Amino acid sequence: MTDEGRETPAPDAPRGDALHGAAARDAAEAYRRMFDGHDRERVRRAGWAAAIAGALTDHFRPRSVVDIGCGLGFFLAAMGGRGADRLTGVDADWVEGLPTEIPRDRYLLHDLETPLPDLGRHDLAACLEVAEHLGAARGPSLVAELTALSDVVLFSAAIPGQGGRGHVNCRWQSYWAGLFAEHGHACYDPYRRRLAAMPDMAPWFAQNLLLFVREGGAVPDGIAPHRIAPQAADMVLPLVHTRLLRARERRFRAAVRQLEAAGLRFVPPGAAGGPDT
Structure with a gap:
């Protein structure tokens, strides 16, 4: 959960490698300043994570969770409080030196622009407001890696014009749904309406959060009615x-x-x- 949600304008299209690297460094420094000694920001993000974890665990209870781009581990900590006992967080080295919400031995520091190492299989993989920070060429391979990690993927990413720091690959929700479909994961939309009714919820989660479940796999109870047919994705999923x-x-x-x-x-x-x- 790394999207800071500030209203600073940011580019919505991929840029050259040098500019992309500079944007990533600037965003990392902004995140460090945001969290370093700011308890209010931590409380706010812990509340968002708890609400999302609560909505998710109404339907199923994963024991193992991996979060790609986990930030300081708010979502993983919330899932740990709901019974998950194998937690793995992956993010870049900007988190070093900051107090984290999960033990350090649950972290893997890794450049998310590069392929993920073998992390095994998990009951749930999450990637929340991260993909927009990575180059356009990384999007398809990131989705491939997420679907290899789990049959169930919780995913959100910034849309064009959303605003934020370091956004270089903003896409509509239907774009990501198409990539997941290529890897056999169907799209479900069970949470956005619920999150939108929460006055303190970050609007980007209420706008972007989707669940992807492998075709033929067990669909968590209560999720099936929220399936989005591929032919309807372009009409139903884009939301501001x-x-x-x-x-x-x-x-x-x-x-x-x-x-x-x-x-x-x-x-x-x-x-x-x-x-x-």
């Missing part, structure tokens, strides 16, 4: 949370005011004199 949409509108209006203060004028596309006329 109103809080994020309003934040983007505020940023846009602020930018227009800056233009006007500089004596310039914003002309919308399609208007007389605009770029589409």
